[in-house]
Amino acid sequence: MKEIRLGIAGLGTVGAGLARLLRQQQDLLRRRADATFPIVAVSARDRSKPRDAELGPARWHDDPVALAHDPAVDVVVELIGGAGGPALALVEAAIAAGKPVVTANKAMLAEHGTRLARLAEARGVPLHFEAAVAGGIPIVKALREGLAGNRIERVFGILNGTCNYILTQMQESGREFTAVLDEAQALGYAEADPSFDVDGIDAAHKLAILTALAFNCPTDFAAVHVEGIRHVSALDIQYARELGFRIKLLAIAKRTPEGIEQRVHPCMIDAEAPIAHVDGVFNAVVAEGDFVDRTMFSGRGAGAGPTASAVAADILDIAAGRNAPTFGMPADRLEKIAASPLQHHVGRYYIRLMVQDRPGVIADIAAVLRDEHISIESLLQRGRASAGEAVPVVLISHEAKEASVNRALAAIARTSAVMEPPRMIRIEQL
């Protein structure tokens, strides 16, 4: 029986979850992999901190890089987090030492993925990262191996459980973003500083990785258009429902004639679409391939258990010698694909204006849209206001270009009857 000796850096929630999994599933893993997986070395910021997990007789390293050099360690598991710093130093050191790496670090892969893939391949070392995208859902393996016979046309998903939880709560309770965020923080579903999640950055990191896997191109985090959910209002959610939509924060990567579009933003999607029913902290990824057509994968996108499940799968792959090129293709064959600018995006748009309720306002707005060649699919104006009060006007456009919509919204915002900045939410055709 093989012995795969693990060095784990980072002993937070996920590290503790992994230690628990390795202990609890010891017999099962032995039978499945014909191997044991002792944790022989660990590293974390604060040695004195009480740990959830019983780590046994593992050697302690204050410096994670020392863990990579520890001759007792066969496989390095990086659970520190952060794009650079100690996590990156550890992974580089492990690769240089010829040791397989398992990491859950989306920020690092989004920003340094291609370079790390090159280093790992040059050294002949596997670099696995199932836990970096969509937690327990084995989507990295699905794209890299399970769907490898396909040319992928679009991949998109709900990649941030905090945002999905907040939007689901807003939907169910009718409350505003800030109220639901406060509650989510109290419940531990959102961080004290929630910006990484609610501003879409976390989802964008994950999207950059999915894009590289789906299209076999270098990771290009800088090319991701990122919008979060702070501007989604209870009113928009209510209108979405009336119009047969749901609002979800989607991360979308799509081939266009100009290249690859990568974007994270709130979307209106058909309420009947399967992904519209992925609620709460659940994540989902939809991959569309030319032979397989549409496939969807859903599950828990975060948490100790699901993330440990993904890390364990990577460790088992390494034990079995099941390797695949980091982004589905050897790094030197990854082809840079042009970033398709969002201004060229074509789609339908939901536009909400708060206007004075007086004759001629709709005519003025319609004229602006006409001048930008944007045609209106539907228009809703509900209720009447007393003088000086704003009433909402909601428009759904036919397919239009983002640049035209932006120009139209700027012009509309300058109209005297428009009392608040216009709100726009893209409609994603599923």
Added chain:
Amino acid sequence: MKEIRLGIAGLGTVGAGLARLLRQQQDLLRRRADATFPIVAVSARDRSKPRDAELGPARWHDDPVALAHDPAVDVVVELIGGAGGPALALVEAAIAAGKPVVTANKAMLAEHGTRLARLAEARGVPLHFEAAVAGGIPIVKALREGLAGNRIERVFGILNGTCNYILTQMQESGREFTAVLDEAQALGYAEADPSFDVDGIDAAHKLAILTALAFNCPTDFAAVHVEGIRHVSALDIQYARELGFRIKLLAIAKRTPEGIEQRVHPCMIDAEAPIAHVDGVFNAVVAEGDFVDRTMFSGRGAGAGPTASAVAADILDIAAGRNAPTFGMPADRLEKIAASPLQHHVGRYYIRLMVQDRPGVIADIAAVLRDEHISIESLLQRGRASAGEAVPVVLISHEAKEASVNRALAAIARTSAVMEPPRMIRIEQL
């Protein structure tokens, strides 16, 4: 660059789809796998039949076993179908010849899976079968590798697209089973002889494979309880909707204190559950693991493109040397788990009776249920009938034992006021 020379036996829809995939994705596969995949030999029943696919200069074998022995063939792809006969002979010959096998044959694996796994392992030959379950959805890989850190508690799914199409159409149109089946046959969604699909056998084959993968036990097709959808009526579908359920043909394998329950039957499921929204010919599989919690995988379960996608993934795995034990564990470690008898199943039940509309009938029925310790969660009696006509009475039970329910239904059927055999549909708690 490696050359993996393929021998394909069976040139129906899937064989043609695979040939098209290999031609169309030639460049992509070369970049991804650093290999080419020429079809060097083929075999099919009728040589004179015109073929969708351009097969190039492949050598023709009338006898599939000869294809296995063809020295030009590196990997054997079995797309003949059928549990035994030429398909089984081919796979056995290929394994004996030390050649990796890719098969889409669920019936063969359900009935001979464990034995073939043993043969393949003894010979050190990979035996891959992603296409055998849920078409293009990479669920075999997900269970065998992606979720391998988990103890699976339950796996279930919609595994037959024909049944799901029929139930979806019944749901949408309010029509009866036979009318929808006729239409499905005309559209090519159902076979001329539909019994394999609509009687649940196809789903049961796939379930037997999923069970072995999920629980690392030998395949045990004989232990699967199988019911099809012929008895689902438009009336039941209408009641399901009223009660907040959907009716789906589910294939379910579950750990119970007594062993493993394997069953295929129409289920009432919560209309809000994600799998309730998997409609038409789509398939879905839900796997519940102790660490990952619930994951769901959905996509097209049949058809040339999706099935070819799954077969291609297996071929790419073989090219890359990515191997995993056939059922997630070496065959000699698969542990026989007792079959948990359906009579011991505990769950909620939907019961529909057609009764004479006269006083005392409900009291009689309630007394029978009481005698079997079955408590009623809700009861619906709608509309009044003229003398002699039957009215439906619908009951939802609290949790009860299958054996008790069966006894109660038999007793109820004997009641003079009950005019048709009682209908029962199990409610699956998701």
